[in-house]
Amino acid sequence: xxxxxxxxxxxxxxxxxxxxxxxxxxxxxxxxxxxxxxxxxxxxxxxxxxxxxxxxxxxxxxxxxxxxxxxxxxxxxxxxxxxxxxxxxxxxxxxxxxxxxxxxxxxxxxxxxxxxxxxxxxxxxxxxxxxxxxxxxxxxxxxxxxxxxxxxxxxxxxxxxxxxxxxxxxxxxxxxxxxxxxxxxxxxxxxxxxxxxxxxxxxxxxxxxxxxxxxxxxxxxxxxxxxxxxxxxxxxxxxxxxxxxxxxxxxxxxxxxxxxxxxxxxxxxxxxxxxxxx
Ligand code: AG3
Numbered sequence: 001x002x003x004x005x006x007x008x009x010x011x012x013x014x015x016x017x018x019x020x021x022x023x024x025x026x027x028x029x030x031x032x033x034x035x036x037x038x039x040x041x042x043x044x045x046x047x048x049x050x051x052x053x054x055x056x057x058x059x060x061x062x063x064x065x066x067x068x069x070x071x072x073x074x075x076x077x078x079x080x081x082x083x084x085x086x087x088x089x090x091x092x093x094x095x096x097x098x099x100x101x102x103x104x105x106x107x108x109x110x111x112x113x114x115x116x117x118x119x120x121x122x123x124x125x126x127x128x129x130x131x132x133x134x135x136x137x138x139x140x141x142x143x144x145x146x147x148x149x150x151x152x153x154x155x156x157x158x159x160x161x162x163x164x165x166x167x168x169x170x171x172x173x174x175x176x177x178x179x180x181x182x183x184x185x186x187x188x189x190x191x192x193x194x195x196x197x198x199x200x201x202x203x204x205x206x207x208x209x210x211x212x213x214x215x216x217x218x219x220x221x222x223x224x225x226x227x228x229x230x231x232x233x234x235x236x237x238x239x240x241x242x243x244x245x246x247x248x249x250x251x252x253x254x255x256x257x258x259x260x261x262x263x264x265x266x267x268x269x270x271x272x273x274x275x276x277x278x
Contacts, residue, residue, distance in 0.1 A: 006037055006045070008052045010195060010225035016052070018042055024119045029111035031163040036119045042222065044120050046087055048112065048158055058222040059089050059123060064259035065219045065267065066231055067093035070152045070185040071100070072249045072264065073233075073240050077151040078102065081179065083139035083167060085156035086112035088124035094154070095126045096254065103132045104150075106142045108163050140166045140175070149181045155188040160199055168199070170206040177210035177236075186234040190216060193274045194226040204232060212236045216274065217267035219258070233268075241265060 007017035019040040026035045035047045043056025054062070067090055071077045079102045080094050086107040094103050105127075107113055113134070116124045127134060135142060139155075153176050160168040167188075176186050188207070191199050193216070200216070207214055211234040221229045233240050246261035248254070 006035075006039075006047065008047070008050065008225065013195070014225055016223070016225050018045055018052075018055070025115045027111055027115070029109050031109045031111075034109070034111045034115055036115050045223070046112070046116065046120065048109075049162055051159060052223050053158065054087050054089060054120075054123065055223045056120065056122060059087075060257040061219050061221060062229070063089035063093045063123075064256045065217070066090055066154055066156060066187055066189070067096075068249065068256065068259045069217060069231070069233065069240060069264055069267065070154070070187050071097050072245055073238050073243050074151050074183060074185060075243075075245070079148070079150045079152075079181075080104070081143075081146075081148075081150040081153045082106070083143070083153065083155045083157065084108070084164065085154070087116040087120060088113070088127045090154055090156045091129075091132055092123065092126035095129050095131060101131060103129075104135060104148075105132060106135045106137050106139045108136070108138050110136045140172055143172070143175045143179060146179055148179070149184070150179055151181050151184050153179060153184070153186045155186070157189045159191065160203075168203045168206065170209070173207045173234075174210050177234075180236070183237045184235065185238055186211070186232075188232040188234070190230045190232040192224065192226040193218060193228055193230050193271075200230070207232065207234050210234075213239065215240055215268055216270060218270065218274075219267060240268060 004020040005017045009015045021038040024036040032049045045055045046053040082105040157164040215233040
């Protein structure tokens, strides 16, 4: 049997590899190369331009943390905008919240959605929920022309190279701040605190003019280089610790695999080397 591995190399410094059983999908869209492979140890794995996006084995960590941290902080979240998130994992977690009446997901690349619908049903399973509107469009353009407001905007992006680059710009954050309802929250995928300090510094300084408060929180990952990853929590009124409602997080049906009230709070405790850079 051939010994096949798929390897993401980060900054030409470090590699993370997964043993591959077989390729399930491989295509080139107008935006990027999209590959879905069956791995020996991490279930199905999605890569965009060779960068690991998500694995079935640990996707719950990322998706629970991007969705539940803001949605259990906002008093009664009704409307959520997801930028990116083509695999559907973020939408799935958002829609677990009964208070959410409307979720809009704007993904630029239909090929990602189609590939995940076919090969990653445990992620894409909520894309048919009637509360969700799926729009295939450029998230920047969509946000610029949007007249609705949202209680939460979740930026489920790839790294700031390729199609996601504009999602890290000051002008984009300004547009998003303008779409938030009064106690709204913006969450942004904010890379590795170990390897991507420069990206983090630039993205948070691009957010700062439009938000009273920005907090970083972390979670562990098996699929991205470094094993520790982060999100930014930006808001003009809500504090993710003071406004957090642990009772709702403990309600029946809300049993998560990673997220719980203690993890919610602990995620905002940052090591010294991280806070010094902020
Ligand atoms: N979004 C990709 C996170 C960044 C991955 N970066 C990397 N492997 N270098 C995940 C999409 C999940 N819905």
